[in-house]
Amino acid sequence: MTKLGQWLCGLALLGSAWAALALAPPGLRLPAPYRQALLPLPVYLLVAFGCYSLATVGYRLATFNDCEEAAAELQEHISAARADLRRRGLRF
Amino acid sequence: MAEGRANEAARHFRFRPAALSAPVVPAAPRALIGCGASPPRPVRQRADMAAGGADKFSVLLPTYNERENLPLVVWLLARTFRESGINFEIIIIDDGSPDGTQEIAEQLVKIYGSDKILLRPRARKLGLGTAYIHGMKHATGNFIVIMDADLSHHPKFIPEFIRKQKEGNFDIVSGTRYKGNGGVYGWDLKRKLISRGANFITQVLLRPGASDLTGSFRLYRKEVLQKLMEKCVSKGYVFQMEMIVRARQLGYTIGEVPISFVDRVYGESKLGGNEIVSFLKGLLTLFATT
Numbered sequence: 001m002t003k004l005g006q007w008l009c010g011l012a013l014l015g016s017a018w019a020a021l022a023l024a025p026p027g028l029r030l031p032a033p034y035r036q037a038l039l040p041l042p043v044y045l046l047v048a049f050g051c052y053s054l055a056t057v058g059y060r061l062a063t064f065n066d067c068e069e070a071a072a073e074l075q076e077h078i079s080a081a082r083a084d085l086r087r088r089g090l091r092f
Numbered sequence: 093m094a095e096g097r098a099n100e101a102a103r104h105f106r107f108r109p110a111a112l113s114a115p116v117v118p119a120a121p122r123a124l125i126g127c128g129a130s131p132p133r134p135v136r137q138r139a140d141m142a143a144g145g146a147d148k149f150s151v152l153l154p155t156y157n158e159r160e161n162l163p164l165v166v167w168l169l170a171r172t173f174r175e176s177g178i179n180f181e182i183i184i185i186d187d188g189s190p191d192g193t194q195e196i197a198e199q200l201v202k203i204y205g206s207d208k209i210l211l212r213p214r215a216r217k218l219g220l221g222t223a224y225i226h227g228m229k230h231a232t233g234n235f236i237v238i239m240d241a242d243l244s245h246h247p248k249f250i251p252e253f254i255r256k257q258k259e260g261n262f263d264i265v266s267g268t269r270y271k272g273n274g275g276v277y278g279w280d281l282k283r284k285l286i287s288r289g290a291n292f293i294t295q296v297l298l299r300p301g302a303s304d305l306t307g308s309f310r311l312y313r314k315e316v317l318q319k320l321m322e323k324c325v326s327k328g329y330v331f332q333m334e335m336i337v338r339a340r341q342l343g344y345t346i347g348e349v350p351i352s353f354v355d356r357v358y359g360e361s362k363l364g365g366n367e368i369v370s371f372l373k374g375l376l377t378l379f380a381t382t
Contacts, residue, residue, distance in 0.1 A: 002379075002380060002381060002382055003297060003298055003299070003378075003379050003380075003382060004379050004380045007297075053292065053296075056292060057285075057288050057289050057292050060270070060288045060291075060292070061281075061284055061285055061288045064275060064276065064284050064287075064288065065273065065274065065275025065276070065352070066275060066276070066277060067275045067276060067277040067352035067353070067354060068277065070246070070275075070277055070352035070354055071277040071278070071354045074243065074246060074354050077164075077168060077246075078164055078243070081163070081164045081167040081168060082164070084167065085163050085164075085167055085203070088203050089199075089203070090163055090196075090199050090200070090203060091199065092160075092163070092196075
């Protein structure tokens with residue numbers, strides 16, 4: 001199954017479970033307090049996922065390594081390479 | 093942390109005069125290659141451990157206008173491989189660069205020998221995917237290293253890739269900027285944000301089991317790369333991503349090594365609106381089709 005298919009399956013499963021519980025006909029309804037918690041649940045989940053995403057990306061952005069030494073080391077290696085290659089007769 | 097990284101780098105990349113290193117088998121490479129307990133091919137490796145076992149590594153370098161960088165990256169590659177006692181060849185696939193890249197490549201062939209540097213140019217710019225296919229036709233190694241020729245990927249990481257490959261007997265070892273000591277140099281906050289954001293979305297949608305999908309510093313078993321090249325159709329960033337996604341589909345194993353990515357020292361780096369749009373298109377295509 002494609003990743004899109006997996007997502008659709010998952011969403012359909014959760015969605016129908018939610019709909020069955022929250023939008024049931026009057027005779028089969030859950031007690032009022034449960035229903036009140038259930039109705040806005042999808043929105044809560046969406047907001048929670050949004051927060052998680054922002055926090056994760058923000059944290060990873062803040063901890064993204066700046067490889068200063070790698071850049072400095074590369075410059076040294078470049079000078080060494082240039083000198084050695086010239087010595088071996090390379091015309092740049 | 094920065095300190096540790098510098099040490100790590102120094103450990104794998106020491107200056108050693110040729111005269112000194114030639115007769116003595118360096119200690120570090122011996123630990124790098126072979127000796128791992130897990131790989132199931134110990135006999136073949138032990139037979140010729142100092143020379144990197146029976147393995148040969150073919151580096152594919154697709155170039156376009158890399159006259160400045162090509163000799164430097166070749167020099168670094170040759171030194172890294174020689175210091176580690178690894179059997180190698182470098183295949184330069186130049187797509188008809190107007191800046192004289194081929195002329196300088198010919199000089200390099202003279203310096204290093206035509207068994208180490210193979211110049212296999214093409215008439216015009218034909219894309220990365222076909223460059224790998226073209227290069228692989230001429231590769232005699234059983235492993236293929238792909239990397240950028242613009243010095244953003246330092247060859248010093250290749251011995252770590254090889255050690256990692258042996259450790260887990262992986263089919264692919266991918267360099268990653270997003271894990272451990274990996275990182276980037278020369279990116280502003282906006283570029284980092286786009287990179288991290290794109291990576292997060294990709295991880296959520298594709299769950300690929302590898303942290304750096306758009307990187308292009310990787311080690312492949314030759315037959316694995318061949319198989320993947322048959323399957324992959326995308327271009328640009330998405331091409332590298334598709335390779336990992338297809339690899340997972342086909343059941344290949346992937347190891348990861350943190351790398352530092354030093355953005356193009358010479359020449360212009362490119363990341364415009366067009367790249368972002370084509371990345372998203374490619375991502376959604378993979379999402380819907382794999």
